[in-house]
Amino acid sequence: MRKKIVFIIRDLGYGGAQRQLITLVKNLDKQIFNTTVIFFYANGSLQKDLENNNIQTICLEKRGRWDIFGFLWRLMGHLKRIQPDSLHGYLSESNLLTIFLKPFFLSTSIIWGIRDSNISLDSYDWLDRLIFEIECLLSRFVDLIIVNSHAGQAYHLSHGFPAKKMVVIPNGIDTERFQPNSEAGLRVRTEWRISKDTILIGLIGRLDPMKDHPTFLKAVALLCKERENVCFVCVGIGTHEYAQELYQLAEELEVAEKVIWAGGRADMPDIYNALDITCSSSSYGEGFSNVIGEAMACGVPCVVTDVGDSAWIIDDTGIVVPPNNPEALKAGITSLINIISSKSYSSCHIRQRIISHFSVLNLSLKTQNSLLSINVL
Known part of the structure; x- marks a missing residue:
């Protein structure tokens, strides 16, 4: 029975x-x-x-x-x-x-x-x-x-x-659903009017203090002072009040034109494939981040804060930085951009980490x- x-x-x-x-x-x-x-x-x-x-x-x-x-x-x-x-x-x-x-x-x-x-x-x-x-x-x-x-x-x-x-x-992680698909990613980038030469960095997660969007936005501001060929997207929803606080912070940091607020999306495999880098800036509370696993299953490298099991998930496939530290997050993103530019990383290696350990x-x-x-x- x-x-x-x-x-x-x-x-x-x-x-x-x-x-x-x-x-x-x-x-x-x-x-x-x-x-x-x-x-x-x-x-x-x-x-x-x-x-x-x-x-x-x-x-x-x-x-x-x-x-x-x-x-x-x-x-x-x-x-x-x-x-x-x-x-x-x-x-x-x-x-x-x-x-x-x-x-x-x-x-x-x-x-x-x-x-x-x-x-x-x-x-x-x-x-x-x-x-x-x-x-x-x-x-x-x-x-x-x-x-x-x-x-x-x-x-x-x-x-x-x-x-x-x-x-x-x-x-x-459903590696059949989350897998590399450059055509799907290109469709999303076209929707957002992001050129192929622009480095697109995404923060995926609900608009909630735990995810620490303010630290991400401050890192964005620091990065934008050094680079022009970067753009950022935040995918997720939250309360109207908190969303307005984040929009206002982006204005104050003078990065509002660089950040796309995409809201909630059902086509997450396509979203990951549109990104060059996935960022997790959580400051507390994370256990096992689905976002990191799903992005990696799509072959996308990640910059993550050392919260929960994030560092263990990415192992040697990405960059780990301390939480609540915009300067460290900006440095981590910069390091990963340089690695991507030198073509010294393997999307297959990133994906295999998920297939082998988190199926x-x-x-x-x-x-x-x-x-x-x-x-x-």
């Missing part, structure tokens, strides 16, 4: 955790697992992807943060019908929810998914900070904790998470083995 596993996540919008969840459930062995994905909020852009792959999805139609009792009633009803062998939370809210459900489903194993590392708690509101503190206290009652980065494991161990219940399983097969097999190793199952 197949094991019934229910994944619980806040939403199915565009996001690293959401995309990894979808990648995982699509590739779990359907002869072994009967999978359901339950999510809080409707209108997620990625829901169709699951449905098209015959994965059962259930939306709880949560109406806001304080819609609690009706939300829990609906959730309990679905879980009583399914009677899952395992509940797998994705991110803090869902993790806590699974542990509070445990008394009602005593024979169900509880699995947490940890997707971040060095969290800057001062950047979050009181409820998020409280959730993390409770998560630390209750982590010992979980059957299995899957962390997607070594940095995330170290951080949570330092906050009291139980070592014997934690396992690191890196993200899996979807590796993700699915390691997850399956971990799930099946739980005594309750």
